[in-house]
Amino acid sequence: MTSTAEPRAAIILAAGQGTRMKSPLPKVLHPVGGRAMLDHAIDAAEALGCERVVVVVGAHSPEVRAHVARRLGEDCIAVQDPPLGTGHAVRAAESALADFRGQVVITYGDVPLLRAADIEPVFAASEGVRVIGFEARDPGAYGRLILKGDDLEAITEAKEASPEILAISACNSGVMAAPVGLLFELLAEVRNDNAKGEYYLTDVVELARRRGEPTRAVFAGEDAVMGVNAQAELAQAEALFQKVRREDFLATGVTMPAPETVHFSWDTEVGAGTTVEPYVVFGPGARIAPGARIRSFSHIEGARVAGGAEVGPYARLRPGADLGEGAKVGNFVEVKNVAMGKGAKANHLAYLGDGEVGAKANIGAGTIFCNYDGFFKHRTTVGEGAFVGSNSSLVAPVSIGAGAMVGSGSVVTRDVEPGDLALARGQQTAKAGWAARFMETMRAKKAGQKGKAG
Known part of the structure; x- marks a missing residue:
């Protein structure tokens, strides 16, 4: 002031x-x-x-x-x-x-x-x-x-x-x-x-x-005193605002290979040494520490990203997402109100909502934090070094202990103690020759239908 x-x-x-x-x-x-x-x-x-x-x-x-x-x-x-x-x-x-x-x-x-x-x-x-x-x-x-x-x-x-x-x-x-x-x-x-x-x-x-x-x-400069009275002028003002923000970030040491494709908000913070790839959108409240990497087509709003962390491509960080140093959120991962510890990873195709992921924990592809019961939000905690297998659903409130594992395809509804393995899926069975017999029957049936049509 x-x-x-x-x-x-x-x-x-x-x-x-x-x-x-x-x-x-x-x-x-x-x-x-x-x-x-x-x-x-x-x-x-x-x-x-x-x-x-x-x-x-x-x-x-x-x-x-x-x-x-x-x-x-x-x-x-x-x-x-x-x-x-x-x-x-x-x-x-x-x-x-x-x-x-x-x-x-x-x-x-x-x-x-x-x-x-x-x-x-x-x-x-x-x-x-x-x-x-x-x-x-x-x-x-x-x-x-x-x-x-x-x-x-x-x-x-x-x-x-x-x-x-x-x-x-x-x-x-x-x-x-x-x-x-x-x-x-x-x-x-x-x-x-x-x-x-x-x-x-x-x-x-x-x-x-x-x-x-x-x-x-x-x-003053003409652009500074520009008034907005119509949608076209609003778009022009936005373009001028973005131009100034991009120039400011480039001047402070942010790497942007295609700055004209990156969209900033009024309060975006990006530290020097961070790389922002093309087609990234920063909504209000984004805080990016020096040395992070934001990959293409990611959207970040109300979130914090620490140095050495990587986001995207095609990731979405919603308000309350907090990525620790060296954490990784990969393609088609959405994070909302979750703190991810140092080196934690969710590399692809996951939804993490309301909870905490400990340092060096790994969240497999297709994992979902089931945080909403139709009335209230609940928290999921994944401990340090835990491993959650692909296509798992963690039904909150639930806790996965440090160093624990969740088998792929599990629906976890109860806490898993540290170091334990949780399996929550139907037992696999095999019927010898069933598939071959089924396919042979269906091929014959299809061939008969074609013959009648001819």
């Missing part, structure tokens, strides 16, 4: 309807990097050292309100009802900041790539109004910044701009900072005498200049 001399607060605007998303999920709750866009905005505000964070929500989105309440509390919510523009939305937060003295920054819940480092420059000056701008590759409908050096003389909307102003590539991101008292004094003067009948936040710049207050612009 940034240390600041003057108190900071953030107002995050998240009251938009988001109709262009064409989704039942409110726009700001759509994820980028496995995290809601709104949470990215809150993260940035907290990283700036904001002691107050107020999120402005719409009356139409109870899901957004509930999301903010869970994370920040009800006292951090302001409601804009009805929606009458960005200036009106900011004023909705005024009562929540009535006792606050300091600097306030206005950001947006649908700008997921904006980080604290991008916003920090607006706090370099503590007077007047400061705006974050960007140089647009295609300025299009963005508001243009009319600048004289670092001084911001005006913000002109594209639909009101002359051809000369439309040629300007410096554009308004919408992010603004000002002393809290000045901000709300200026907003009180904003009028809605425009085509939409809305109160625009950008009018604050002109009102500040009339008062003789400083108005300045600082700049």
Whole structure:
């Protein structure tokens, strides 16, 4: 968290309807990097050292309100009802900041790539109004910044701009900072005498200049201030997020032969010296220690992998999976809420759910931890150095002792003591010549049917 001399607060605007998303999920709750866009905005505000964070929500989105309440509390919510523009939305937060003295920054819940480092420059000056701008590759409908050096003389909307102003590539991101008292004094003067009948936040710049207050612009990269309003833009934001994450991991010593195929979450941790093969997906909560190997087509979420461990190919680690040093989870193995000790192995075609596998234990192909009885989950414990034969079902709650063995094809319902062998299957019998006689009879029968058909 940034240390600041003057108190900071953030107002995050998240009251938009988001109709262009064409989704039942409110726009700001759509994820980028496995995290809601709104949470990215809150993260940035907290990283700036904001002691107050107020999120402005719409009356139409109870899901957004509930999301903010869970994370920040009800006292951090302001409601804009009805929606009458960005200036009106900011004023909705005024009562929540009535006792606050300091600097306030206005950001947006649908700008997921904006980080604290991008916003920090607006706090370099503590007077007047400061705006974050960007140089647009295609300025299009963005508001243009009319600048004289670092001084911001005006913000002109594209639909009101002359051809000369439309040629300007410096554009308004919408992010603004000002002393809290000045901000709300200026907003009180904003009028809605425009085509939409809305109160625009950008009018604050002109009102500040009339008062003789400083108005300045600082700049961030265009990608950082990208807003998301439709599914195509959400996909674009995700692609930009992934690009940055891949570059970060490569720079820290993670080996990725095909980084463009690897998908990371916002909180993924991968240590230096780890190899991540193509087509790996990291869901939220993945922690990979240095020197691990994640093979192709694996999915890891809410799991920890120690150094020297190997996952995949085609493996799935679900929340609570914890692989110790040198452990191996191979192809088509699913692990959920199971700790695997140092050197433990489940090389192929197994489901391990709710339990523990001791160091150097071996889980054979086709083994299942039968952890659910239809109502409750139960645990399976496999001791250190134990060997579970292929195609075995361990019906929890059950314990396989250290150094014990389970014969292939067993259904184990009772604990196995250390060093014991458990066999839980029907005894094999043989009927001499039965198969040959059966096949001869069936071939004759089939031949007769063909003759009748002819």
